[in-house]
Amino acid sequence: MSLNTLAQALVSGALLGCFYTLMALAFSMILGVTRALNLSHGDLIILGGYLGYWLWSGSGLHPLFLVPVAGAALLPLALLWHWLFHRLPEPRELSSLVLTFGLSLLLQNIMLALWRGEYRLIASESLTGSLALAGLRLNQGRLVVAAAALAVVGALYLGLTRTRWGRAIRATSLDREAAALLGINVDEATRTTFLLAFCLSGVAGVLFATLHYLYPAGGIELTLLAIVLTIWAGVGRLRSVLVAGILLGVVEALTVAWSGPRWRELVVSLMLLASLLARSGGLARGWSH
Amino acid sequence: MGRRGWIGAGLVAAALLVLPPLTGFHPYYLYLVSTALLFGTVATSWNLLAYAGQISFGHAAFFGLGGYGAALASLGGLSPWVAIALGGAVGAVGAAGISLASARLRGAYLALATLAYAEIWRGIAHNWTAVSGGGAGLIGIPPLPTLAWLPVDFTRGRAGSYYLSLAFLVVVIAVFGGILRSRVGLAFAAVREEEERASLLGVRALPWKVLAFALSGLFSGLAGGLYVHMVRVVEPDLVFNRYFSILPLVMATFGGLHTLLGPAMAALGLYLVSELLLHPYVPAFHQLPYALALIAVVLYLPGGLAGLLPGKRSGAA
Amino acid sequence: MAFGGLLALRGVDIAVEEHQVVGLLGPNGSGKTTLFNILSGLLRPTAGEVWFAGCRVTNLAPWRLSGLGIGRTFQIARPFAHSTVFDNVLVGITFRSRHHYRRVLDRRREAERLLAMVGLAPKASARANELSLGERKRLELAMALSTRPTVLLLDELASGLSPKGREEVIRFYGRLKERGLTIFAIEHSFRVLAHVADRLVVLDQGTIVAEGRPAQVLGSPRVMQAYLGEDE
Incomplete structure (x- = not known):
């Protein structure tokens, strides 16, 4: 591998990592406030992507304009998921896995029915070019996606740290009972979290659809990615998620550069298994810190 | 199980026994019910593992390992019977391996590890082209030999593999029933309910967990081996398909965790409703019953998951 | 024994002799159950040693200790x-x-x-x-007896029971002792211990503050006042 290829892989991996951060946040936020593992996470993103694709192919608008629309379109589902998660029996980690295994299957079926399992890509011409910068060729689509992801993550960071509802969400995520004792409306904070998380998923979906082909069963890989990032970063630590996301993007890009794209999927599962074994239930540490 | 349950089970068994001649040895229906019976076997073996308190989200790994193991052995010239037995052994070893590796994981985290494990094997089957044939898989797997000493009605057309699947399911249920009454079942239940307490009473948890995984992997692997000899091809997305992880879980929890016959009954019911009633009319939605059953189990069957969830310590290790 | 950032037991040195009933007393959080968890193998001590019948058994797994003849009950039943x-x-x-x-x-x-x-x-x-x-x-x-232990760790067998139930527990202690078992017992009620124990050990904040024959220990006004508070 030449130095140039290496640098190329590092940069494009880091750009992809910004997107991964955005993608993992919804999973991590929901885990934080509900202690529920959402296996339908990736399917929701794919659904957002399909909605974006459908709007894009119908309207011909620039994909970035469709980002907020897809985000808003998932909000009704946020309320439905919230209602379902509210009824999970203890221990939530396991019952949520079972429930969302079912929801994931449900979403895949709905997407299969609506879009017949065909591969779709938002192939907007405005995103296909590439820029030359200091000897590296940067894919314009990846740049735009990374910038958009960073903007959304930045806005979320401000929201979570500077506003009243943001503080309520963080407190609920840290310790639900203590937050309730302090007079924080934890139910409202939970609902807000679901709405925010699903909005993020819709946004991530449209951005994803500009990078990768969509297919109804493609969500699992995104879910596994989100779980890996959450294990690496812990729950509710936005900056750690960003670092972990970029790291994961780089690892993935290096794997692809070294061995070709076909091992990419395998790497994600391997990393998940290795991370679980290394930390023996590391997700739990996040919400008890 | 009450007397009514046994009568019901007896009626279902009798109906299954006379089904081939009743359908006039219709190949499609026999294939369909055979598959349902194999799902019943995998669901029962999933339930056996759950009886020891271990929740798997990755039975596709064991089914697929069995499938590939049997296919490779059979294509290598071994008799299909030996090949299927080897497939079962491969499934058992694969299951014992993940159990040993994830000895420190419990509950949801063990489930996630098995999920990743199945995805890893699917990835390997896709990429290790020299052995697995890659995404295209392996074709030309020989059919199961006809057992000439049986009456012709048992071996005609697809009836051979049908009766074999049925017999296999009965055997697995019988083994599970035997385990429930033995000291193995006693140890499984103790490890499931209170691992620390079991240890204080002399039951070391790890060997029993590995045994439960190995048994479950053995039966799932045998089912996988039988399956590839029925369909006579093997592909990564066929045998390592996530449905072989989801469906056993759905069937076992919906049919009744830790019950002897529930998972097999639920497998027959759900699979046949899905394939006979929904598939012809709303093909895209034919998996809806599984999704809805799973959601219903979590939300509306009080105690439906209770056996899954031993106390409150089942989260992190 | 450090536990959750807090030193749970410190310099505790207790010998339990064969065929004796030794009672362990102390206020909540004084480290009684932590001690039992170490003795039965559920917790690993950060320092210190456990000896049993002439063998060092520190850090042995619960199933091994059970095999050597240690049995225990839990204060909150864990069947x-x-x-x-x-x-x-x-x-x-x-x-x-x-x-x-x-x-x-x-x-x-x-x-x-x-x-x-x-x-x-x-x-x-x-x-x-x-x-x-x-x-x-x-x-x-x-359950604790089902492994035929020679040493029995009993964690508040009498707590939460009616006076009649407590009488029965006292009779049980007598029968277990007759069988030649060595018993190490946590009890909240010193009335129960006064009846059954040969020796008492009082723990507070992870250290031993008093030790001796029941009459001696329970007669000490300091112990009565500071560590036992009210008899329930």
């Missing part, structure tokens, strides 16, 4: 909740390494005997989570 009462007792009988019965029938007979001894024979086929508090305590004792 195999969805199994029958009979199976709860059968586990220890089946999987113990000493006095192992090869025949199923012998194992089942012993389970019946044990259940009869604690008065749970009529409940043998009930599920453990259907038992009342008092019945759970009896089951705890039967």
Whole structure:
């Protein structure tokens, strides 16, 4: 591998990592406030992507304009998921896995029915070019996606740290009972979290659809990615998620550069298994810190 | 199980026994019910593992390992019977391996590890082209030999593999029933309910967990081996398909965790409703019953998951 | 023994002699149950040693300690909740390494005997989570005895029981002692301990503050006032 290829892989991996951060946040936020593992996470993103694709192919608008629309379109589902998660029996980690295994299957079926399992890509011409910068060729689509992801993550960071509802969400995520004792409306904070998380998923979906082909069963890989990032970063630590996301993007890009794209999927599962074994239930540490 | 349950089970068994001649040895229906019976076997073996308190989200790994193991052995010239037995052994070893590796994981985290494990094997089957044939898989797997000493009605057309699947399911249920009454079942239940307490009473948890995984992997692997000899091809997305992880879980929890016959009954019911009633009319939605059953189990069957969830310590290790 | 950033036990040095009943007293959070968890192998001490019958047994797994002859109960009962009462007792009988019965029938007979001894024979086929508090305590004792231990760690066997139940517990202590068992018992009620113990140890904040014959220890006004508070 030449130095140039290496640098190329590092940069494009880091750009992809910004997107991964955005993608993992919804999973991590929901885990934080509900202690529920959402296996339908990736399917929701794919659904957002399909909605974006459908709007894009119908309207011909620039994909970035469709980002907020897809985000808003998932909000009704946020309320439905919230209602379902509210009824999970203890221990939530396991019952949520079972429930969302079912929801994931449900979403895949709905997407299969609506879009017949065909591969779709938002192939907007405005995103296909590439820029030359200091000897590296940067894919314009990846740049735009990374910038958009960073903007959304930045806005979320401000929201979570500077506003009243943001503080309520963080407190609920840290310790639900203590937050309730302090007079924080934890139910409202939970609902807000679901709405925010699903909005993020819709946004991530449209951005994803500009990078990768969509297919109804493609969500699992995104879910596994989100779980890996959450294990690496812990729950509710936005900056750690960003670092972990970029790291994961780089690892993935290096794997692809070294061995070709076909091992990419395998790497994600391997990393998940290795991370679980290394930390023996590391997700739990996040919400008890 | 009450007397009514046994009568019901007896009626279902009798109906299954006379089904081939009743359908006039219709190949499609026999294939369909055979598959349902194999799902019943995998669901029962999933339930056996759950009886020891271990929740798997990755039975596709064991089914697929069995499938590939049997296919490779059979294509290598071994008799299909030996090949299927080897497939079962491969499934058992694969299951014992993940159990040993994830000895420190419990509950949801063990489930996630098995999920990743199945995805890893699917990835390997896709990429290790020299052995697995890659995404295209392996074709030309020989059919199961006809057992000439049986009456012709048992071996005609697809009836051979049908009766074999049925017999296999009965055997697995019988083994599970035997385990429930033995000291193995006693140890499984103790490890499931209170691992620390079991240890204080002399039951070391790890060997029993590995045994439960190995048994479950053995039966799932045998089912996988039988399956590839029925369909006579093997592909990564066929045998390592996530449905072989989801469906056993759905069937076992919906049919009744830790019950002897529930998972097999639920497998027959759900699979046949899905394939006979929904598939012809709303093909895209034919998996809806599984999704809805799973959601219903979590939300509306009080105690439906209770056996899954031993106390409150089942989260992190 | 550091526990959650807090030193739970420090410089505790206790010897329990054979065939004796030693009582362990102390306010909540004084480290009694932590000590039991170390002795039964559920927790690993960060420092210090556990010796049993002349062997160093520090850091041995619970199933090993159980095999050596250590049995225990839990203050809050921890039975195999969805199994029958009979199976709860059968586990220890089946999987113990000493006095192992090869025949199923012998194992089942012993389970019946044990259940009869604690008065749970009529409940043998009930599920453990259907038992009342008092019945759970009896089951705890039967489970602890099912491995035929030589040393029994009893964690608040009498707490939460009616005066009548407590009388019964005192009689149980007598019977266990007659069988030659060595008993190390946490009890909140020093009235119970005064009846049954040969020696008392009082813990507070992880250290021993008093030790001696029951009359001595319980007679000490300092102990009475500071560590026992009110008798329930």
